[in-house]
Amino acid sequence: MDNWQPKTNNMPELPEVETIKNDLSEKILNKKIVGVEILNKKIVRNSANYFNEKLIKKCFTEITRRGKLMILEVDNGLFLLIHLRMTGQLIYQNKDEIIAGGHEQKALAEKLPNKHTHVAIKFADNSILYYNDLRRFGFLKIVDKGELVKELEKFGPEPLKKDFNATYLKTKLKNKNLAIKAFLLNQKSIAGIGNIYADEALFAAKMLPNRGAWSLSDKEIEILVKEIKKILQKSIKYRGTTFNNYRDSEGKKGNFSQMLKVYGRGGKKCVNCGEALKKIKVGGRGTVFCEKCQV
Numbered sequence: 001m002d003n004w005q006p007k008t009n010n011m012p013e014l015p016e017v018e019t020i021k022n023d024l025s026e027k028i029l030n031k032k033i034v035g036v037e038i039l040n041k042k043i044v045r046n047s048a049n050y051f052n053e054k055l056i057k058k059c060f061t062e063i064t065r066r067g068k069l070m071i072l073e074v075d076n077g078l079f080l081l082i083h084l085r086m087t088g089q090l091i092y093q094n095k096d097e098i099i100a101g102g103h104e105q106k107a108l109a110e111k112l113p114n115k116h117t118h119v120a121i122k123f124a125d126n127s128i129l130y131y132n133d134l135r136r137f138g139f140l141k142i143v144d145k146g147e148l149v150k151e152l153e154k155f156g157p158e159p160l161k162k163d164f165n166a167t168y169l170k171t172k173l174k175n176k177n178l179a180i181k182a183f184l185l186n187q188k189s190i191a192g193i194g195n196i197y198a199d200e201a202l203f204a205a206k207m208l209p210n211r212g213a214w215s216l217s218d219k220e221i222e223i224l225v226k227e228i229k230k231i232l233q234k235s236i237k238y239r240g241t242t243f244n245n246y247r248d249s250e251g252k253k254g255n256f257s258q259m260l261k262v263y264g265r266g267g268k269k270c271v272n273c274g275e276a277l278k279k280i281k282v283g284g285r286g287t288v289f290c291e292k293c294q295v
Contacts, residue, residue, distance in 0.1 A: 014192030020101025067191030088138030
């Protein structure tokens with residue numbers, strides 16, 4: 001495959017959020033929070049007083065994820081929700097050690113905090129978790145258990161869980177009058193799939209992205225479910241696509257971008273047949289596919 005790097009205009013998807021969740025789980029759990037600084041009130045969807053009161057002198061005990069939403073459980077029974085949206089980043093710093101995840105902006109090139117830093121959470125060991133966001137579309141919000149349940153009801157099943165299967169997908173696609181890619185991007189249908197992995201899964205399943213969702217046969221649905229799971233699992237193994245500019249103390253780098261076969265490669269040769277890949281809009285998103293290999 002030609003030496004190509006993806007453009008920097010896509011939001012973190014399930015593998016990227018899973019990667020930063022796993023990284024932070026090793027660094028910030030059970031550490032006492034000693035300070036909170038809110039530099040942009042619009043990013044935090046609670047009052048500053050409430051946000052500070054519910055975090056200071058508390059600890060995060062567990063980090064989970066639903067789709068692209070991160071859920072940090074606090075030891076007072078509350079939950080901190082963090083959604084990175086288009087350009088959000090979480091950056092953990094402890095002396096010279098830096099772990100960053102989310103959007104692929106070169107945050108590490110600038111001193112922290114910087115003009116894109118909107119929230120900083122300081123722990124007792126002097127390590128700090130920063131929330132950076134270039135376009136300020138993301139948010140942080142503290143919720144209770146009831147509010148969390150309501151929030152999670154907005155999402156479809158996790159694509160790597162057992163309840164996302166051919167039976168579920170067949171039921172959801174029945175009489176669905178929209179393109180299959182548009183369906184995959186709908187978070188109410190499936191949690192966590194975005195532009196990158198929708199393109200890659202459809203290429204692997206040999207399906208045109210603008211094909212009617214209702215037209216898939218039972219066999220094709222089984223293949224699509226299998227390829228979605230396979231693509232996401234592989235991306236998580238390689239730490240996602242939007243981590244190329246980041247490193248941690250062990251020098252880990254995201255390199256699934258080297259394995260992308262269609263996403264962002266419009267006009268380049270198909271890795272399977274050599275034909276030029278096409279680029280169109282599906283569901284308002286740039287979409288790349290091979291009209292020879294996908295039907």
